[in-house]
Amino acid sequence: MNFDNKYVLILDDEPYSMKQSYKSITNFVTPEHVFCAKSALEAIKIMEGKKIDLAFIDIEMPDTNGFTVVEYIASNFINTKYVFLTGHTEFGAKSYDYEPLDFLIKPIDIIRLKKTFERFDKSLINEEVQDNLVAVDTGTGFILLSPTDICYIAKENRKILIQCDNQSYKVNSSLDELEIIFSDYGFIRTHQSFLVPLSRIESVEHSRFGNTYSAKLNSGQLIPVSRNRYGKLRYYLFSRGIKFI
Structure with missing residues (x-):
């Protein structure tokens, strides 16, 4: 897996959780290509200025929730895939109504994250195949x-x-x-x-x-x-x- 040319966004209002997620994700993506946002508005501004390939979205936030954010992403940034982040497993069932690439529990387990990026890699390969049809x-x-x-x-x-x-x-x-x-x-x-x-x-x-x-x-x-x-x-x-x- 090589994601040197891919850009990732992390949306999380909790500083410690953000730091931990950033540390884990930069094992797979160039640190300079990982952007962090503390609010939905900040995340949208980043996405308007940079093509984000994969977004990690916290479900629980004070100004909105992750489900609303991914609805906006799905409508306005159709090429961006997204992964839900949460500290509560009870959101799992509802999250799949939004067809995310994956659903991760915080703090992120590095082995589990590797599987997420393997899934992301496979989705890119499938898109390349479709592009040749x-x-x-x-x-x-x-x-x-x-x-x-x-x-x-x-x-x-x-x-x-x-x-x-x-x-x-x-x-x-x-x-x-x-x-x-x-x-x-x-x-x-x-x-x-x-x-x-x-x-x-x-x-x-x-x-x-x-x-x-x-x-x-x-x-x-x-x-x-x-x-x-x-x-x-x-x-x-x-x-x-x-x-x-």
Whole structure:
């Protein structure tokens, strides 16, 4: 776990409790990246000026309560995850109505805190996976696909076919539109009717008479490569550090 680029907030009105929590949390986060607030207003001001990734929120405070604070966070800082802190276990059941990352009893047990940060780390990984998904409109709804599952995208008559390893999907988007979207995922236009992920191409060979080319995919499928796209394909590979020998 490496959280050197993450920022943490601790909201607690009790100085001693704050000090103990800070000491524990800085075992996992760079001290300069840990901000402390004694009131909800102070916490909000910090969050307005700095992107906070994880907030530790005390439930019991004189000016408000932690439940109200996390409602505000959930509405205004949607990318911030939060953990409830309390000295009273009876708040545990109610706290989970607010879907916190975790619930910790004060003073924080360092081993228990480690599990909290492991959970935080896992949530970040899951978000990265979700960021690499594409929602494909199927006409009756949509399906989430990872670009790595796509073998190729082809134009067939007036429909666009997205061919995956075990299934294909017909979509209404144009190939030009999909080229713009999937260029961020390493797809290249090999032909006016085909988009292919670079990672799937094993070889490119010309035809017997040298007028046309074909790209062989790792699935064994042969995809046409037009003459004018062949040069662009070579340049695309070269620009990404692939050597031609």
